[in-house]
Structure formats: C-alpha cells, structure tokens
Amino acid sequence: MRPQRLHVDPIACKAHGVCAELFPERIRLDDWGYPIIDPIAVPRDLMVHARRAIAECPRVALRLAPVGEEGEHQRDPA
Amino acid sequence: MTAPVRIRRTAPARLLPATPAPEGITAHLATFGERPPLGAALIDELERSGLAGRGGAGFPAGRKWRAVASHAQRAWAAVVVADAVETEPASIKDQTLLALRPHLVLDGIQHAVEAVGATRAVLYVSRANASLVSALSAAIAERPPGEVTVELRAAPMRYVAGEETAVVNRLNGRAARPSVVPPRPYEAGVDGHPTLLHNVETLAHTALVARRGAAWFRSVGTADSPGTALVTVCGAVGAPGVHEVSLDMTIGETVDAAGGAGAEPLAVLVGGYFGTWLHAAEAWPLGLNRLALARAGAGLGAGVIAVLPRSACGVAETDRIITFLARESAGQCGPCHMGLPAVSELLHAVALGRAGLRSVATLRRWAGEIYGRGACRHPDGAVLLLRSALAVFGDDLERHARGHPCGASRHAPILPTPALPAGWR
Amino acid sequence: MVVLGLLMSARWHSATWPRFLTQALHRNLSLLTVVFVAIHIATSIIDPFAGLTVKDAVVPFTAGYRPLWLGLGVVAIELFVAIVVTSLLRRHLSWRAWQAVHMLAYVSWPVAVLHTIGTGTDTRSAWGILLDVVCVGVVAVTLVWRLGIGWPRHAALRATAMVVSLAGVVALVAWTASGPLQPGWASAAGTPSNLLAPAASAAPSSP
Numbered sequence: 001m002r003p004q005r006l007h008v009d010p011i012a013c014k015a016h017g018v019c020a021e022l023f024p025e026r027i028r029l030d031d032w033g034y035p036i037i038d039p040i041a042v043p044r045d046l047m048v049h050a051r052r053a054i055a056e057c058p059r060v061a062l063r064l065a066p067v068g069e070e071g072e073h074q075r076d077p078a
Numbered sequence: 079m080t081a082p083v084r085i086r087r088t089a090p091a092r093l094l095p096a097t098p099a100p101e102g103i104t105a106h107l108a109t110f111g112e113r114p115p116l117g118a119a120l121i122d123e124l125e126r127s128g129l130a131g132r133g134g135a136g137f138p139a140g141r142k143w144r145a146v147a148s149h150a151q152r153a154w155a156a157v158v159v160a161d162a163v164e165t166e167p168a169s170i171k172d173q174t175l176l177a178l179r180p181h182l183v184l185d186g187i188q189h190a191v192e193a194v195g196a197t198r199a200v201l202y203v204s205r206a207n208a209s210l211v212s213a214l215s216a217a218i219a220e221r222p223p224g225e226v227t228v229e230l231r232a233a234p235m236r237y238v239a240g241e242e243t244a245v246v247n248r249l250n251g252r253a254a255r256p257s258v259v260p261p262r263p264y265e266a267g268v269d270g271h272p273t274l275l276h277n278v279e280t281l282a283h284t285a286l287v288a289r290r291g292a293a294w295f296r297s298v299g300t301a302d303s304p305g306t307a308l309v310t311v312c313g314a315v316g317a318p319g320v321h322e323v324s325l326d327m328t329i330g331e332t333v334d335a336a337g338g339a340g341a342e343p344l345a346v347l348v349g350g351y352f353g354t355w356l357h358a359a360e361a362w363p364l365g366l367n368r369l370a371l372a373r374a375g376a377g378l379g380a381g382v383i384a385v386l387p388r389s390a391c392g393v394a395e396t397d398r399i400i401t402f403l404a405r406e407s408a409g410q411c412g413p414c415h416m417g418l419p420a421v422s423e424l425l426h427a428v429a430l431g432r433a434g435l436r437s438v439a440t441l442r443r444w445a446g447e448i449y450g451r452g453a454c455r456h457p458d459g460a461v462l463l464l465r466s467a468l469a470v471f472g473d474d475l476e477r478h479a480r481g482h483p484c485g486a487s488r489h490a491p492i493l494p495t496p497a498l499p500a501g502w503r
Numbered sequence: 504m505v506v507l508g509l510l511m512s513a514r515w516h517s518a519t520w521p522r523f524l525t526q527a528l529h530r531n532l533s534l535l536t537v538v539f540v541a542i543h544i545a546t547s548i549i550d551p552f553a554g555l556t557v558k559d560a561v562v563p564f565t566a567g568y569r570p571l572w573l574g575l576g577v578v579a580i581e582l583f584v585a586i587v588v589t590s591l592l593r594r595h596l597s598w599r600a601w602q603a604v605h606m607l608a609y610v611s612w613p614v615a616v617l618h619t620i621g622t623g624t625d626t627r628s629a630w631g632i633l634l635d636v637v638c639v640g641v642v643a644v645t646l647v648w649r650l651g652i653g654w655p656r657h658a659a660l661r662a663t664a665m666v667v668s669l670a671g672v673v674a675l676v677a678w679t680a681s682g683p684l685q686p687g688w689a690s691a692a693g694t695p696s697n698l699l700a701p702a703a704s705a706a707p708s709s710p
Contacts, residue, residue, distance in 0.1 A: 009453075031447075
C-alpha cells in the first residue's frame with residue numbers, strides 16, 4: 001500500500017485540539033490552536049494513533065491520503 | 079539579465095483598440111470579421127498557442143479546455159464561466175477590456191461553449207460597477223442569433239469572490255466563499271457540471287487565436303510566455319492605466335510605456351496584493367515572462383505593476399495591504415481567519431515602532447506556519463507579500479522596529495485598500 | 504454527560520486533563536448510560552409493581568402508571584438514542600445533521616429530570632433530593648460557565664440563555680417543592696389507586 005499521510009480539512013476544523021494530544025508525532029498546534037500537520041508518511045507502527053486521531057476529531061476533519069496527492073499550493077516556496 | 083539601455087517599445091495592440099472607445103457589435107465585426115466556428119478544433123490550436131490564463135494562476139488554457147471537454151463527454155454538458163470579478167483593488171484591466179471590447183470576450187465565451195460542449199454560459203462580474211453591468215447587458219443583447227445566451231450574474235464585492243471555487247459556490251446559490259478541492263470545477267462545478275472557468279482577458283485572447291492562429295499568437299512574447307497581456311500600471315508613474323504589453327518586454331519598458339517612473343523609484347509591486355515586492359533596480363531589467371519573474375520569486379498574477387516612489391514607505395503600504403487582506407478573509411479556516419489579523423496587528427505595531435525586532439522573527443515564523451494551510455490561496459498570497467516586504471524593505475523595517483518609523487510612512491497611500499461593503503452574496 | 508459535552512464545546516483542558524480524555528469519557532459514559540437506562544427500563548417492566556409493558560416503554564404517555572411523567576422518560580430516552588446512533592454513524596452524516604440531533608440533548612436531559620422527579624417513588628427521600636440537587640446543580644453551573652466563555656461575543660444571546668436556564672432551575676425547584684414533594688403527589692400524578700398508600704397514613708391535602 002502506498003505511504004499515507006494525514007490531511008486536515010481546514011474549513012471543517014474548529015481547533016478542538018484533540019488530534020494534537022493523540023498524535024503529537026505528526027500534529028502540533030499553531031499559536032491559534034489549529035493543527036499543523038507534518039506531511040511525512042505515517043509508518044505502520046504509528047498508524048493506530050493516526051486512526052484514533054481521525055476517529056476522535058469532533059468535526060471529522062482529519063483523513064488519510066496517499067503521499068503526494070495534495071494540491072500544489074501546499075508546497076511552501078520559502 | 080541585463081538591459082542597461084532602456085528602449086521605449088510599444089507593444090502591438092491586439093486586445094485593446096487604438097482609441098479607448100467602446101466597440102459595439104458592428105464595429106467589432108468591422109475590425110475582426112465574423113467569428114469562425116471552429117468547435118473542438120480550437121482546443122488543439124490553443125494548446126499550440128501556449129496561451130496561459132491571465133487571471134492570476136497562469137494555467138495553460140488549452141489544457142484546461144481539454145480537461146473540461148473530456149469530463150463533459152463522460153458526464154453531462156459543461157458550463158462556461160467568464161470570470162470578470164476583478165476584486166484586486168489596484169487592477170482595472172478586466173473592466174477596461176469589457177468596457178472597450180466586450181464582443182471579443184463574448185466571442186471567446188462562444189468558442190469555449192462550442193469547444194467543450196457547454197449548454198450554459200455565465201459572465202460573472204462584480205456588482206460594484208453598475209454601468210459596466212448594464213453595458214454588458216446591452217452587448218449580450220446585440221449578439222447574433224444561434225449563440226448560447228450568456229447569463230450575466232453579479233458577484234459580491236469580496237476579494238476572494240473571484241477564486242475558482244468561490245465563483246462556483248456563488249453560482250450554485252451559496253455564499254461566495256471558497257471550498258476545499260476536490261472536486262475541481264473542471265470535474266464538477268456549477269450544478270455539478272464540468273465547468274470551464276476563465277478570466278475574461280484569457281477568453282479574449284482565445285477569440286483572437288481562433289481568427290489568426292497559434293503561430294500568429296506566438297509571434298510576440300517568449301517561447302514559454304507567448305503573446306500579449308494586459309497590465310495595470312499604477313503608483314508613481316506618469317500615465318497610470320491599462321497597457322497591453324508583449325511578454326518579452328521588461329518591467330522597465332512597461333513602466334516607460336506608462337509615462338515612466340519619477341525620480342529614483344523605491345520598489346515595484348508585481349502581480350497584485352498576493353504578489354511580490356521587488357527592488358526597483360532589480361525589477362527594471364526583469365522580463366515579464368513567467369520564467370524570468372519566477373526566478374525573481376514573482377509572477378504576473380493579476381497584471382498589476384505598482385511603482386512605489388522613494389517618498390513613500392514600503393512598510394506602511396504593506397501594513398495597509400495586509401490589514402486589507404486580513405479583513406477580506408472568508409473566515410473559514412483558522413490559519414487565515416486568526417493568523418492574518420495577528421500578522422496584520424503585529425506588523426502594524428512594528429510599523430509604528432511599538433514592537434521590537436523579536437516581532438519580526440515572529441512574523442517570519444507565522445508566515446511559514448500559515449502558508450498552505452487554508453482551503454484557498456488567500457493566506458498564501460498574504461504570506462508571500464509579507465515575505466517579499468521583509469526582503470525588500472528589511473532595513474527600513476528594522477528602523478521601524480527600533481522605534482524610528484520613517485517620515486515617509488506619513489505619505490498618502492499609494493495603493494488603494496478600500497473598505498468593501500459586507501455581504502457574501 | 505451534559506457536563507462533559509459542555510466541557511468539550513468549551514475546549515476545556517488542564518495540564519493533567521487533556522481534551523481527548525473529556526471526549527473519551529463523554530463517549531464511553533454515554534454508551535454506559537444506554538446500558539443503565541436499558542436495565543432501568545427492563546427492571547421497570549419486569550417488576551410487577553407498576554404493571555408496565557414493553558409498549559409503555561416505547562410509546563410515550565400510554566402507560567397505566569403516571570402516564571405523563573413516565574411518558575416524559577420515554578421521550579427523553581428516545582431522543583437520547585437518536586443522539587447516540589447519529590454519533591456512532593458520524594462519519595456518514597453531514598456535520599450539520601449530526602449537530603442538529605446532538606443539540607436535542609438540551610431537550611432530552613431536562614425532560615429526563617422531570618421524568619425522574621415526577622415518576623420517582625423515592626423523590627421525597629433524602630438521597631433522592633440530594634441526587635436531584637447535585638445533578639441539576641452541576642449542569643446549571645457548568646452551563647453558565649460555558650456561556651461565559653468568549654464573552655462578550657454574542658452577548659445578548661448568551662445573557663438570554665443564562666437567564667432562561669437559571670429561571671428554568673428556579674421554576675423546577677418551585678414546581679418540585681409544590682408538587683412532587685407534597686403529599687398526595689402520587690395520586691395527582693396518575694398512580695393507579697390500588698397502588699396508593701392508605702389515605703389515613705398521609706396528611707390530607709389536594710394539589
């Protein structure tokens with residue numbers, strides 16, 4: 001299976017912050033409580049935490065998607 | 079890239095008429111002749127022409143038409159939307175084109191309808207310009223029979239209302255706010271149909287390519303950026319306004335064509351409020367073509383070229399623009415809706431000398447954190463503008479941060495940041 | 504349950520109590536509640552005292568025993584089940600649909616409280632009163648606290664909600680004191696006469 005990474009729907013997300021508590025290996029919160037997701041793949045041994053974060057999000061804003069599938073604008077030119 | 083001698087060059091007038099008088103259908107036909115019914119064959123011609131979108135994204139037009147056409151074959155008929163929602167405050171090129179040569183745009187719409195198999199066409203224009211809306215209504219009424227009637231729809235006056243998914247949302251009856259992609263409009267847009275969404279200038283170019291061919295289109299410009307484009311030159315120039323330029327011209331030549339800049343300009347804003355500041359000296363010899371601009375970290379964007387005189391303050395201008403951009407957030411995504419006002423407030427404090435150098439570090443950190451985390455590119459544009467300001471006006475910013483705001487910050491604003499009326503419909 | 508839900512909407516947390524804990528408790532306790540209420544319903548039916556049938560537990564206001572007050576319990580649990588089911592199927596619903604049903608908790612809970620006080624045979628006992636006071640009190644306090652977070656945004660709405668809630672609590676106390684806590688409530692509430700205590704052992708009164 002292709003490597004997967006976490007994605008957050010930025011419109012659905014309302015900064016509950018449960019995801020960052022459950023999966024700090026890939027999610028940290030910015031200064032306003034919104035998740036910053038590390039786009040690197042989730043290895044199999046951490047997948048249980050990813051799935052838990054997805055299940056616990058009160059807004060169902062998280063999902064897994066294959067690496068490299070994201071829109072171009074995610075790449076920061078800096 | 080060097081062009082030590084400034085050559086004053088006039089670009090070939092393709093889109094704009096010689097005299098700025100609106101052309102009705104009779105004058106249009108006299109100038110251009112009948113519209114050739116090319117149908118889907120135009121898609122090949124467009125791909126050969128290398129025409130790129132003139133709305134800000136610069137996506138190859140032919141490729142977009144092909145994508146919509148193939149989706150329309152598999153699904154239902156397509157919809158063509160001409161995007162004339164020119165909410166970039168400093169840009170007036172689209173309004174000008176629509177006022178002077180509406181039939182060129184309407185020709186382009188019909189070509190698109192025939193090429194991608196659309197049964198519906200919409201011209202989406204900002205409700206701000208009431209006289210333009212009525213003039214367009216009259217132009218549509220003048221069209222020959224047998225064409226798909228173009229529906230004129232009004233957009234709310236919001237900066238992000240021209241964004242692709244915001245346009246689709248409004249035309250679907252919802253608020254003019256962006257949504258998350260997928261699905262992209264060319265897959266499923268207005269009423270779920272594959273939707274071809276183009277800036278009106280791009281459509282005008284397609285009408286010319288239909289009549290004169292790809293080779294003609296490529297006869298000016300560069301290999302990767304063929305053809306001409308409309309730019310709005312404003313700020314400290316002799317003759318501000320809309321100019322047609324060939325994309326092999328430099329920024330300096332463009333400014334010269336617009337009456338030249340005053341003595342020793344400070345900087346140039348290229349693209350729009352989501353664009354990039356450049357040092358004037360660096361900008362002058364820079365070609366308008368995509369590759370040259372990209373190497374300098376810039377893009378043609380909405381075609382705005384704003385010259386900042388040395389008497390004005392880049393920090394203050396940027397402060398005002400970012401405050402405007404923060405105000406115009408759709409308020410849907412945390413990093414934009416919370417982050418941009420935070421950036422705006424902190425930058426304002428720095429500009430007034432009330433926040434120190436550590437704040438500049440915070441601004442840089444926020445810029446990196448905000449980028450790419452919205453549903454649309456609005457926060458990205460603000461971040462890129464901020465970063466270019468930090469680069470170009472870095473020394474001045476440091477002086478402001480140390481409590482010495484420059485006298486120039488009291489200069490009257492060069493760039494307009496209107497308070498737009500509320501409402502998302 | 505309501506308290507935990509309010510804590511979640513307030514995004515409350517501390518150094519030792521993370522948000523996911525509130526969330527997990529909220530979910531696990533609600534499932535536990537379903538079990539306990541199921542037991543409560545089952546025992547009420549099995550216990551021959553009130554002569555209740557399965558139909559009485561499903562169709563509100565049709566029981567032979569205190570039909571109104573029992574019926575409120577049926578309404579409360581059916582709303583609660585809807586809330587639980589939509590939450591279990593959250594991934595398949597739009598957030599708006601889920602939210603609309605979930606907000607019915609603010610109906611379900613007060614109705615359940617009225618059911619408890621109106622139907623309960625132990626309402627007048629000391630522990631019965633204590634339980635009611637603690638439950639209603641904790642929810643009321645948490646609700647007012649939650650409404651205060653983010654003040655003064657939507658100030659008018661929040662103030663109205665606070666006033667209505669507190670007025671509701673006062674009304675509840677007044678009604679309880681004048682109704683269910685008074686002797687003679689059992690018959691007024693619709694207890695079949697064969698279950699009532701002999702009249703001589705209660706003070707004469709009429710509601």
